[in-house]
Amino acid sequence: MCYKQGIMKRLEDKPEKEPKADQTPSLGSGLQGRLVKGVGAQSFSQAVQIFIRLVEVPLLLSFWGPQLYGEWLMLFAITAFVSIGDGGFAT
Numbered sequence: 001m002c003y004k005q006g007i008m009k010r011l012e013d014k015p016e017k018e019p020k021a022d023q024t025p026s027l028g029s030g031l032q033g034r035l036v037k038g039v040g041a042q043s044f045s046q047a048v049q050i051f052i053r054l055v056e057v058p059l060l061l062s063f064w065g066p067q068l069y070g071e072w073l074m075l076f077a078i079t080a081f082v083s084i085g086d087g088g089f090a091t
Helices: 004-011 030-085
Strands: none
Touching: none
C-alpha cells in the first residue's frame, strides 16, 4: 500500500462529525463575543477607577490632613501641567 492509499484509507475510516442542530455558539466565540468581553472589561476598569478616586480623597485627608494633602495635590497638578505643556516635542 502506498502513502497516498494509506491516507485515503484513514480518511474513509474516520466518521464524519455532524453538527448538532440545538447547539448554539457560545458567547466567547466570534466577533460579537470579543466585543462583549471587551466592553465588559472596559466598563469594569472604569468602575474600579471611579471607586478608587472616590475613596482616595477621604482616605488621604484622614491620614495626611488638609495641609499635606493640598501639597500633594499641588505637586501632581504641576507635573500634569508640565507634561501637557511639552511644547509639541513629545511623540
